[in-house]
Amino acid sequence: MTRSKWGAQVWQILLAVVVALVGLKVFEMRNSIMMMHTSARIRLPDFYIRQQASDMGPVRCRNVHGAYVEDSRAHSVDPKTNKPAQTTESCEDVRMSTWLGIAVFSCDPGRVKWNAVMGPLDEPHKRGAIWILDYKDPDAQPYYLQIDQFPTTYDFHPLGLSLLDLSPTLARLFVVNHRGVGNTVEVIDMQKQAGKWKARYVRSISDVVGTHAANSIQALERNELLVTNMHTAQKRTPPQPFVDRTVEHLYGAKINKYSDYFGDSRHKDNIRAMENVVGGGWVAHIKFGDEAPKPKGQLLERYEHDVKAHAIAKRIPFANGIATTPGLRHVVVASTSTPGVLIFPVVRWTEDGEPDWQRDDVLGQRIVVPTPFFADNLEVVPPKPAQKVLPDDPLFGAKIIVAGHPSLPDMAEMMQNFGSNQLRGPSWAVEIHYTGQTAIPDDAPFPADKRLAGLPRGWSVRTLMQTDGRPAQYDGNRVELPTSCGVAWDNHGEGLGTIIFSGLYSPAPLVCQGVYT
Numbered sequence: 001m002t003r004s005k006w007g008a009q010v011w012q013i014l015l016a017v018v019v020a021l022v023g024l025k026v027f028e029m030r031n032s033i034m035m036m037h038t039s040a041r042i043r044l045p046d047f048y049i050r051q052q053a054s055d056m057g058p059v060r061c062r063n064v065h066g067a068y069v070e071d072s073r074a075h076s077v078d079p080k081t082n083k084p085a086q087t088t089e090s091c092e093d094v095r096m097s098t099w100l101g102i103a104v105f106s107c108d109p110g111r112v113k114w115n116a117v118m119g120p121l122d123e124p125h126k127r128g129a130i131w132i133l134d135y136k137d138p139d140a141q142p143y144y145l146q147i148d149q150f151p152t153t154y155d156f157h158p159l160g161l162s163l164l165d166l167s168p169t170l171a172r173l174f175v176v177n178h179r180g181v182g183n184t185v186e187v188i189d190m191q192k193q194a195g196k197w198k199a200r201y202v203r204s205i206s207d208v209v210g211t212h213a214a215n216s217i218q219a220l221e222r223n224e225l226l227v228t229n230m231h232t233a234q235k236r237t238p239p240q241p242f243v244d245r246t247v248e249h250l251y252g253a254k255i256n257k258y259s260d261y262f263g264d265s266r267h268k269d270n271i272r273a274m275e276n277v278v279g280g281g282w283v284a285h286i287k288f289g290d291e292a293p294k295p296k297g298q299l300l301e302r303y304e305h306d307v308k309a310h311a312i313a314k315r316i317p318f319a320n321g322i323a324t325t326p327g328l329r330h331v332v333v334a335s336t337s338t339p340g341v342l343i344f345p346v347v348r349w350t351e352d353g354e355p356d357w358q359r360d361d362v363l364g365q366r367i368v369v370p371t372p373f374f375a376d377n378l379e380v381v382p383p384k385p386a387q388k389v390l391p392d393d394p395l396f397g398a399k400i401i402v403a404g405h406p407s408l409p410d411m412a413e414m415m416q417n418f419g420s421n422q423l424r425g426p427s428w429a430v431e432i433h434y435t436g437q438t439a440i441p442d443d444a445p446f447p448a449d450k451r452l453a454g455l456p457r458g459w460s461v462r463t464l465m466q467t468d469g470r471p472a473q474y475d476g477n478r479v480e481l482p483t484s485c486g487v488a489w490d491n492h493g494e495g496l497g498t499i500i501f502s503g504l505y506s507p508a509p510l511v512c513q514g515v516y517t
Contacts, residue, residue, distance in 0.1 A: 035339070035374060040407035040426045045445040046472035047479055049465050049512050052497075059497075061479050061512040064088065066131050066142040073127040073155075075110030086129040088142050091502040091509050093216070093321075093377050095161045096488035097171070101136040102197065103488055103500050104145075105509060106158035106175060112418045112505065114157060116178040116236040117215075124180030127156040130173070130188075132197050135490070135498045138513060143196065147188055150201040155179050156186075160216035160321070160377070162225070168192070172222055173199065176214045182206065182238035182300045183214040185227065185286075203292040206300045208245040210286040210309030212238065216322045216377060218331075220357070225286045226312075228319040228333060232280050233271040237263040242300055250282070250311065276337035281319030282311045283333060285357045313344055313363050321377035321486075325398045328355050331363060332400055334375035341375060341400055341432060343367040367394065369459050371402060372451035373428045376485040376504075378402035381431075384492070384517065392458070393434040399517070401464065403429040403484040403501060406451075410469070411483055414505055424469030427484030429501060435460040464489075464515070465501060481510040491517045 049059050068078035068085035078085040089109040096103045108128030113120060131142040150156070159176040166172060169192040177184045187202040205211060213229040220226060232247060243263045248256040261267040275281070289306035318336035325332065331344045347364035348356040356362050383389065383397030405411055411425035430448055436458050442448045444463035452461060469482035486502035497516045502509045 035406060036408050038407065039410050041410055041424075041468045043446050044406065044426050044428070044466050044468045046470065047467045047474050048445055048463070049474070050443070050463065050515065052514065052516055056497075056516060057514050058475065059512055059514040060477075061474050061510060062477055063479060063481075063508040064133060064140075064142055064511050065508045066144060069129070069144040071127065071129070073125065074129075075108075075113065075123070075126045086127075086144060088131050088508050090128075090505055091131070092159050092485055092504060093161045094486040094488045094500050094502040094509060095163045096135070096379070096490060096500065097163050097165050098490045098492065098495055099165050100168070100171065101134060101495075103133040103135045104161055104163055104173065105131040105133070105142060105502060106161050107131055108157050108159075110157075112415065114178075114180075116157070116183070116234070117230065118415075119235050121236050124157070125155055128158050129156070130158060130161075130175065130199070133500075133509075133511070135500065135511065136494070136496060138496060142509070145190075145197060145199050147199045147201050150186075150188075154204075158186075160214070160228075162217040162219040164219040164222065166222075171197075172202075172219070174217045174219055174225060176211075176217060176227070177204070178236070180236075182242065183211045184300070184303055185211055185214060185217065185225065187288075187290075202290055203288075204303045205286065205288050205307050206303035207284070207286060207307050207309040208242055209249050209282075209311055210284040210307065212242070212246045213281070215320050216334075218322045218324055220324075220328075223288050223290065224357070225288075226322055226324070226331065227284045227286055228281065228316075228322045229284060230281050230318055230320065230336075231272045231275045233262040233268040233275065235268075235272070237268065238300060250314070276318050279315035279317045281316040281335070283313040283316070283319060283322065283331065283363075284309045285312050285362075310360060312357065312360060313366075316342060320375060321379075321402065323378055323380040323400075325380050325395055326382050327396070330395065332378060332380060334378045334402055334404075335368075336374045336376065336404070338368065338370065339374045339404070340368055340370040341378065341402055343369065343394065343400075345394065367456060368454075369400075369432055369456060369461065370452050370454055371404060371430060371432075371461065372448045373404035373406040374408070375402050376404045377487065377502075379488050381489050381491060381517075390434060390436045392436065395434055398433070400432040401429065401487050401489055402432065403427065403465075403487040405483060405485070405504075411504075414469070414482060418505065421471055424480075425483035425505065426467060426469045427481045427501070427503065428466045429464045429484055429487045431462050431464050433460055434458055464499065465512075479510060480507065482506050489515070491515065
């Protein structure tokens with residue numbers, strides 16, 4: 001065989017391999033492609049919540065509305081006073097403390113004008129707010145959390161949350177803040193006084209790896225966090241020197257030569273789309289000190305004081321929600337564009353029996369469990385006492401609950417026609433757990449398994465809630481939840497079987513009681 005013929009065959013073989021790999025990737029992403037281009041409204045019911053055995057009583061659901069709180073920098077307007085005011089609209093995340101009996105919401109009614117993830121990028125100077133719900137009271141409504149000493153010059157666009165219980169009257173709250181200049185994590189101490197929670201600003205955190213594209217948080221200790229970062233290229237780009245340092249830390253000096261592309265408006269959208277496929281997101285471990293930086297304006301560099309961060313998991317397509325399993329045995333991450341949940345086992349431990357977060361290889365090979373929607377935020381529900389655990393269950397009886405978006409066109413249509421009751425983005429939430437050889441059917445009107453591809457053996461994905469997003473009647477109440485993005489669940493009796501859903505562009509969070517495992 002001549003050299004030219006041999007070379008031609010090699011190129012044919014290489015081309016065939018490339019085509020096969022691309023075809024395999026397209027096959028794996030067929031559900032994502034469908035969700036990016038088709039509506040889900042006609043497939044989903046007006047409203048469905050999983051029912052329990054008849055002897056456990058009915059499931060009751062209601063939207064919870066906080067009272068308007070006057071704020072000159074709020075996006076919404078109080079209809080009674082016609083003044084700007086905060087309200088429980090467009091709540092991105094919800095975190096629950098079963099010990100303290102509270103749920104915490106991050107709400108930003110101005111998200112329709114300022115969205116650093118998807119756009120638009122108008123009115124960054126407006127503010128959102130944090131709200132508290134005493135969810136063990138079946139009639140409670142959320143109340144506004146006043147944050148003392150929070151600098152009046154800072155804009156506040158809260159996204160991901162994490163709540164660390166310290167005592168029955170003390171807690172530390174961490175909040176991702178998508179500011180106009182860039183992303184920070186706000187550290188806030190909470191104290192219960194006269195039956196209500198008050199708060200005090202501690203400091204802001206910024207780091208080129210830890211908060212570059214921060215989305216969700218899992219607190220480990222008072223001064224230690226895990227933070228997901230979505231992309232290297234962002235819709236709203238931080239100052240170029242920050243982008244340069246981020247690219248160099250993640251990819252090295254050779255790739256850093258091209259870091260201008262990650263912030264260039266002509267290229268960053270294409271780069272971000274590519275990152276959603278190949279995996280441009282990561283999980284960062286952060287340690288910090290409580291000492292607040294001295295005031296020097298709002299430059300991101302000032303928030304780097306006494307902050308150390310490094311990436312412990314990379315190549316995650318659109319890293320979003322994050323949580324840890326009991327005993328810190330696993331780190332669970334929502335990968336929005338996979339779409340699904342990634343379960344990372346902790347494989348490096350210190351002599352004291354704690355995860356060795358200082359090591360870049362602290363996490364092992366991930367398990368991928370697909371979801372029938374673009375996964376957003378998630379939570380891990382611990383097993384009940386004396387619950388039977390399968391010997392090969394990686395989660396040791398815990399369950400993962402995750403909410404998300406079954407159709408991007410529906411969401412985009414809602415954003416463009418904000419306020420319409422007809423053009424709503426649908427919502428879907430599921431429960432993921434290990435069942436071994438036992439297959440558990442999904443009784444939802446549109447079962448999850450009709451949209452799942454490549455479900456690993458032994459895993460179950462069951463619907464908790466689904467809706468086409470439009471207002472509906474349920475048990476005599478008017479309920480609605482467009483664009484679900486967060487979920488928290490206390491499935492114990494003393495918690496009233498309370499499950500809470502937040503919505504990216506929803507007029508109010510949805511609370512359902514009587515939902516048990």
